[in-house]
Structure formats: C-alpha cells, structure tokens
Amino acid sequence: MTDFWFYLKEGIIHILDLDGLDHFYFILSFCILFSFKDWKKIIGLVTAFTFGHCITLFLSGLELVTINADTIELLIPITILLSCINNFYVLLKDKQSKQQLVITYIILLIFGLIHGLGFSNYIKMMLFDDESIVLPLLGFNVGIELAQLLIVTGLLIVLSVFQLLLKSKMRSVRLAINTIIFVLVVMMML
Known part of the structure; x- marks a missing residue:
C-alpha cells in the first residue's frame, strides 16, 4: 500500500508542478465556462481527462501503445487550443448546448x-522491472484527479469573486481569460 501512496503523491506533484x-x-x-452550481458537470469533465490519462498510461505501461514523444508534445498544446x-464558440454564442458540453x-x-502518452516514459522509468503497473497507475491517477479538483476549486473561487464584482461583464472576463490562455499556448508551441 505504500507504493499506492508514493504514486498518489507523484500524481499530485505532476499536476501541481509549475514546469x-x-x-x-x-x-x-x-x-471558465462554469461556476460552482455546475460542480457535477465539472467533476465529470475532470474525470473524463483522468480516465483518458489512465487508459493510455496503462496501455503504454504494458508497451501496447507507443507514439513519438515529439508528436505528443505538439498534440498536447493543440488540445488546449481546441478547448x-x-x-x-460557446462564449460568442452566449449559450452552451448539450451538444457543446x-x-x-x-x-x-x-x-x-x-x-x-506524453507521461508514459516517466512512469515506466519509475517502475521496477518486476513491479505490477496496476497499483502505481491507480495511485498516480487518483493523485492527478485530486490535484485537478484542487485546482478547479481554486479557479471556481476566483471566478465567483469575479462574478460578484463584475456581474454583467462575466462573459467579457471569460473571453479575456480564454484569449490569454490561447496566446500563452501558442507561445508555448513556438
């Protein structure tokens, strides 16, 4: 069980790492599209990420899937740009449909x-040759989920403060934050 806790901490550190x-x-x-009243949707969204992360970590840990690291490093920011x-689209339409969700x-x-897939090489290096990947991956992904929920909670608090202070301008605030993220990610890609 100590392995589980070790990998759980590693998952938390992985998400909270400023690098x-x-x-x-x-x-x-x-x-940025949500508020505290949407907490069920947000937990589902965070879990969707963790589920995908878990699948490819498991498959790559078993060496069933491998993709060039440079390709993955390009695809990661592309997914952020897609988001x-x-x-x-949602903010300019001023409504999020079920299809958009x-x-x-x-x-x-x-x-x-x-x-x-991007993190699979790191997890493989952490595992011992005879070690099962199930418990480490479970611990690691639980750590990822916990850290993400911590970040989400902090972000929702900040967005709630903005909501209280700038009620009618929240759409503009969300658009501005989204634009800043978009620009930062383009700069990261370059």
Missing part, C-alpha cells in the same frame, strides 16, 4: 489520452 503549465492552462480553459476554440467532454477525454 507543467499545460495542465493548468487546460483546466482553466474548460473551467479555447470551443470556448470562443459533449464536445467539451470529448476534448477532455482526448487530452487525457494524449497526455497519458
């Missing part, structure tokens, strides 16, 4: 799949 701002940008990019483009779930699942 991995792609996670933060991505979480922020999908959170931002989805946000522009499904698209957001799909984007999060795909990002999880892609990011799981």
Whole structure:
C-alpha cells in the first residue's frame, strides 16, 4: 500500500508542478465556462481527462501503445487550443448546448489520452522491472484527479469573486481569460 501512496503523491506533484503549465492552462480553459452550481458537470469533465490519462498510461505501461514523444508534445498544446476554440464558440454564442458540453467532454477525454502518452516514459522509468503497473497507475491517477479538483476549486473561487464584482461583464472576463490562455499556448508551441 505504500507504493499506492508514493504514486498518489507523484500524481499530485505532476499536476501541481509549475514546469507543467499545460495542465493548468487546460483546466482553466474548460473551467471558465462554469461556476460552482455546475460542480457535477465539472467533476465529470475532470474525470473524463483522468480516465483518458489512465487508459493510455496503462496501455503504454504494458508497451501496447507507443507514439513519438515529439508528436505528443505538439498534440498536447493543440488540445488546449481546441478547448479555447470551443470556448470562443460557446462564449460568442452566449449559450452552451448539450451538444457543446459533449464536445467539451470529448476534448477532455482526448487530452487525457494524449497526455497519458506524453507521461508514459516517466512512469515506466519509475517502475521496477518486476513491479505490477496496476497499483502505481491507480495511485498516480487518483493523485492527478485530486490535484485537478484542487485546482478547479481554486479557479471556481476566483471566478465567483469575479462574478460578484463584475456581474454583467462575466462573459467579457471569460473571453479575456480564454484569449490569454490561447496566446500563452501558442507561445508555448513556438
């Protein structure tokens, strides 16, 4: 069980690491469309990412799937840009339909799949040769889920403060945040 806790901590550290701002940008990019009243949707969205991450980490841990690391490093920011483009569409339309919410779930699942592949080499290096990957991957992904929910909670608090202060301008605030994320991710890609 100590392995589980070790990998859980590693999952938390992985998400909260300031060198991995792609996670933060991505979480922020999908959170800006929601508020605390949407907490069930948000938990589902975060879990969709973790589920995708878990699938590809497991498959790559078993060496059933491998993709060039450079390709993955390009695809990760592309998924964030897709999330931002989805946000522009929703915010400019000024309404999120059920179909658009499904698209957001799909984007999060795909990002999880892609990011799981990006992290697979690191997790393989952490495992001992005779070690089962099930418990480490479970612990790691639970850590990822917990850290993401912590970030989501903080972001929703900040968005709630903006909502209280700038009630009628929240759409503009969300558009501005989305634009900033979009620009930062383009700069990350360059």
